[in-house]
Amino acid sequence: MRTPPSLSAQRSTDASGGRLHTAFSEVMAGRARMTGRTSASDESVPMILDLDVRLPELLHPFTDAHARLSGRVRVQGLADDPVAVGDLHIAPLARRRVRYRMDFTALDGRRLHLDGWKSVSLARPLRSMTTLPVTITDQDGAVVAEALLRFDLRGRLWPMLRSLRVLRETAPSDAARELRPRWSGERGRLEVWYTTLTDPRTGTGVWIHHELVAPHDGAAPYLHGWAAVFPPGGPPHLARFGPEEWRPGAGEDGVLQAASASLTTSRLDGRAGDIEWELAVTPGSGPLFTFPRWAWNSGLLPAAQIVPHCGAAFTGSVRHGGELLQLSGAPGATAHIYGHGNAHRWAWLHADLGGGDVAEIVTAVSTRPGLRRLPPLPFVRLRIDGRDWPQGDTLLAATRLRSRIGLPTWRVWGRVGDHRLRVEVTQPPAETVDVGYTDPDGATAVCHNTERATADIRLERRRNGRWEPYRSWRLDGTAHAEVGLRD
Numbered sequence: 371m372r373t374p375p376s377l378s379a380q381r382s383t384d385a386s387g388g389r390l391h392t393a394f395s396e397v398m399a400g401r402a403r404m405t406g407r408t409s410a411s412d413e414s415v416p417m418i419l420d421l422d423v424r425l426p427e428l429l430h431p432f433t434d435a436h437a438r439l440s441g442r443v444r445v446q447g448l449a450d451d452p453v454a455v456g457d458l459h460i461a462p463l464a465r466r467r468v469r470y471r472m473d474f475t476a477l478d479g480r481r482l483h484l485d486g487w488k489s490v491s492l493a494r495p496l497r498s499m500t501t502l503p504v505t506i507t508d509q510d511g512a513v514v515a516e517a518l519l520r521f522d523l524r525g526r527l528w529p530m531l532r533s534l535r536v537l538r539e540t541a542p543s544d545a546a547r548e549l550r551p552r553w554s555g556e557r558g559r560l561e562v563w564y565t566t567l568t569d570p571r572t573g574t575g576v577w578i579h580h581e582l583v584a585p586h587d588g589a590a591p592y593l594h595g596w597a598a599v600f601p602p603g604g605p606p607h608l609a610r611f612g613p614e615e616w617r618p619g620a621g622e623d624g625v626l627q628a629a630s631a632s633l634t635t636s637r638l639d640g641r642a643g644d645i646e647w648e649l650a651v652t653p654g655s656g657p658l659f660t661f662p663r664w665a666w667n668s669g670l671l672p673a674a675q676i677v678p679h680c681g682a683a684f685t686g687s688v689r690h691g692g693e694l695l696q697l698s699g700a701p702g703a704t705a706h707i708y709g710h711g712n713a714h715r716w717a718w719l720h721a722d723l724g725g726g727d728v729a730e731i732v733t734a735v736s737t738r739p740g741l742r743r744l745p746p747l748p749f750v751r752l753r754i755d756g757r758d759w760p761q762g763d764t765l766l767a768a769t770r771l772r773s774r775i776g777l778p779t780w781r782v783w784g785r786v787g788d789h790r791l792r793v794e795v796t797q798p799p800a801e802t803v804d805v806g807y808t809d810p811d812g813a814t815a816v817c818h819n820t821e822r823a824t825a826d827i828r829l830e831r832r833r834n835g836r837w838e839p840y841r842s843w844r845l846d847g848t849a850h851a852e853v854g855l856r857d
Contacts, residue, residue, distance in 0.1 A: 391756055392429040395441075395533040396421045397526050398502055402445050402517035415446035417517050419470075423458055424755035428536065434464040438725070438755055442838070443474040445506070448515060449482060451475045452839035455725070456484070462499070466490040470502065482514060483507050496523070535757075546635040548657045548678040549625050551582070551618050552669075552708040558586040558810045560673070560711050563625065563633055565649075566720055566821055566850040567684045567702025573847055574695055575600035575821025576688055576702075578640070578647060580626060580633055582616055586811045591616045593628045597645040598803050599690040600821045602847060607690050608803045609643025638684075638704075646689040649697065651704070654681030660730045660751050662763050666708075672736050673709020677720070680753065681728050702850075703728070711809035712854060714742050717775045719795050720850040721825050723843045728753045729827055731782055731793065733773040737813075748773045748782045750791065752829065754841060759829075760786045777818060777853055778802075788832040789840065795851050796824045807854070817854045825849035 398421075401414035421441035427433065439456040443449055456472030459465075469487035476482050486504030491497070500521040506514045521527075553561050561582040568575050577598040584591040594612025601607075611630035619625045623635040631640030638649045658680040659666060665674045680703050688695040701722040713734035721729040733748035735741070748771040752759045760767040771784035771791070782793040802820040809815070824846050831840035 390428050390536055392423075392425040392427065392437075393533075393535045393755065393757060394423050394429075394530060396423060396521065396530055398519040398521050400502075400517055400519035402448070402506070402515045404448070404515050405513050415448070416444075417446070417519065418442070418444045419519060420444075422755065424757070425458075425460065426756075429460070429534075431463055434461040435459075439470065439472055440755060440841070443472060443484065445515060445517075447477075448506075449474055449476045453842055462490045468499070470504065476514075481509050486517075486519075545653050545657050545678045546623060548666075548676055549633075549635050549704070549706060551625065553582060553584060553591070555584075557584055557588055558710055559584040560707070560709060560810055562707040563704060564707075565638060565679075565684075565702060565704045567697070567700045568722070568821065568848045568850075569695060569697055569700050571698075572695070573602040573822075575848075575850065576647075576695075576700075577819060577821050577850070578638060580631060582626070583613075583808070583810055593617075593626065593631075595631060595642065596805065597640070597642040597647060597688075597690075598819065598821070599645065599688060599695070600801055602801075602822065606801060606803045606820070607645065608805070609645045609690075611640065611642040644689075644691060647686070649684045649686035649688070651679060652683040652685070652699075653679055654683070654703070655726055655728075655753060655756065656680065658728065658730055658751050658753055658758065660732050660749050660764065662765050665765065669708070671709070672738055672741075673707060673711070673713070675705060675707045675732050675749075677703050677705045677728075677730055679704035680730070681722065681726055703730075705730075711737060711811065711813070712807050712815050713737065714856060715746070715775055715815075716854040717746070717773065717780045717795070718852050718854075719793070719823075719825060721827065721843070721845050722848070723827070723845075726753070726756065727843075729793075729825075729843075733775065733780075733782055735775075737809075746773045746775055748784070750782065750793075752827075759789065775853060777855075780853060790830040790832070790837060792826075792828045794826045795849065797851050797853065798822060798824075813856075815854050815856045817852050819852035821850045822847045823849040823851035825851070 399418045402417040403414045423437050425437040437458040439458045442452045443454045451474035454474035459469040472484040502519040504517045563580045565578045580595040592613040593616045596610040598608040614628040617627045619627045625633040658677040661674040665671045683699040714737045716734035719731040730751045733746045735746045747768045749764050767786045770786050773782040779796045797820045801822040805817045807815040827843045829841045830837045
């Protein structure tokens with residue numbers, strides 16, 4: 371018995387048009403028996419699955435969908451992997467089955483695979499929905515262990531229900547709206563659109579930067595920018611365009627238009643020196659608000675940043691120095707900044723973490739009198755399994771975080787609620803370009819940018835009074851980063 375498509379779509383979309391998702395946590399425990407042992411056949415060891423589930427629709431009895439699994443797999447003497455990932459097929463009535471598949475790392479470094487399913491019985495629904503037989507195999511398919519796990523209704527049901535959340539994915543039209551120009555004729559304003567991406571085939575990074583400057587002295591606003599290509603193992607290639615007359619883009623999807631470059635909600639086209647680009651954009655998971663939404667909408671802070679195209683994919687070509695770079699589904703993002711000028715000093719990171727997960731960090735010291743003496747304030751957003759961390763106001767979260775801006779390495783660390791974060795970014799000097807910036811008031815800064823940075827990101831979660839690894843990522847040559855400094 372399957373839910374009619376119209377009913378399923380209705381259940382998965384809210385009044386604003388954004389798609390609804392379900393997230394929850396689940397813990398199952400039991401005993402695992404290792405294969406190939408010569409000891410008594412009834413010898414077994416404890417095993418625990420501590421999982422987070424992300425379902426791309428609303429959870430209901432007629433669900434037939436695949437969810438993303440992540441969490442910790444613990445088998446005494448065999449494995450304790452806090453960053454295991456996998457797939458959960460939930461179809462309790464449609465297929466009478468809930469199947470778990472996960473990949474994780476053993477204590478000796480081997481990659482292992484877990485496969486198990488709950489066979490749903492209408493005659494014994496509680497027992498069948500709380501019992502999970504699993505088999506663990508190695509890379510060659512040989513059985514390493516077999517286990518029987520159970521969900522404890524008395525001890526685990528309430529924590530599971532408390533973790534249940536319904537989330538809304540931002541509608542694609544929101545990304546287009548957040549890309550459009552904010553400037554409305556004021557003096558002393560700076561607006562920036564910048565795109566960064568990495569070619570998954572060659573590891574080449576690309577940076578395309580568009581900048582609108584409205585000077586303090588009332589001079590005509592102008593558009594200028596640059597493009598840079600970062601081939602692995604070779605020197606970066608940077609070229610500028612402009613300054614040129616500023617013109618907003620035409621049509622519903624237009625963002626900006628100039629003699630050398632144009633930007634729409636679905637394309638980037640332009641030329642800077644001997645660098646040319648023709649790129650189509652496939653939007654990702656919707657806008658990511660690095661700064662609080664109220665700060666972006668109100669303009670109350672000296673400047674604010676947003677990522678309208680987060681986790682996007684870019685297809686097309688980039689020509690540079692007589693070479694042609696063909697791109698197909700290259701991961702990246704387009705960010706948007708609006709404010710009174712550049713920060714006194716700053717550091718920035720964009721990291722595509724795989725599987726739709728993204729990290730965005732802006733840590734900066736304001737140029738405003740008085741604020742310039744304060745330490746840098748880190749604004750952090752991680753999008754993990756479609757959920758943004760930290761939840762709530764990132765300005766409040768920033769007061770709990772610390773950063774140290776420098777070259778070639780800069781860091782962000784701190785605790786927000788029951789999570790603890792540590793980020794270390796290294797920008798290789800040989801693969802970094804130095805670009806001069808000019809603020810609307812004529813002050814200058816130098817930006818040190820690379821699309822070939824290394825980033826280590828570690829997120830821990832506090833449970834039962836102890837800090838446990840929650841997620842960790844290492845990007846080697848695929849992180850996008852920069853540091854801005856003044857004399």
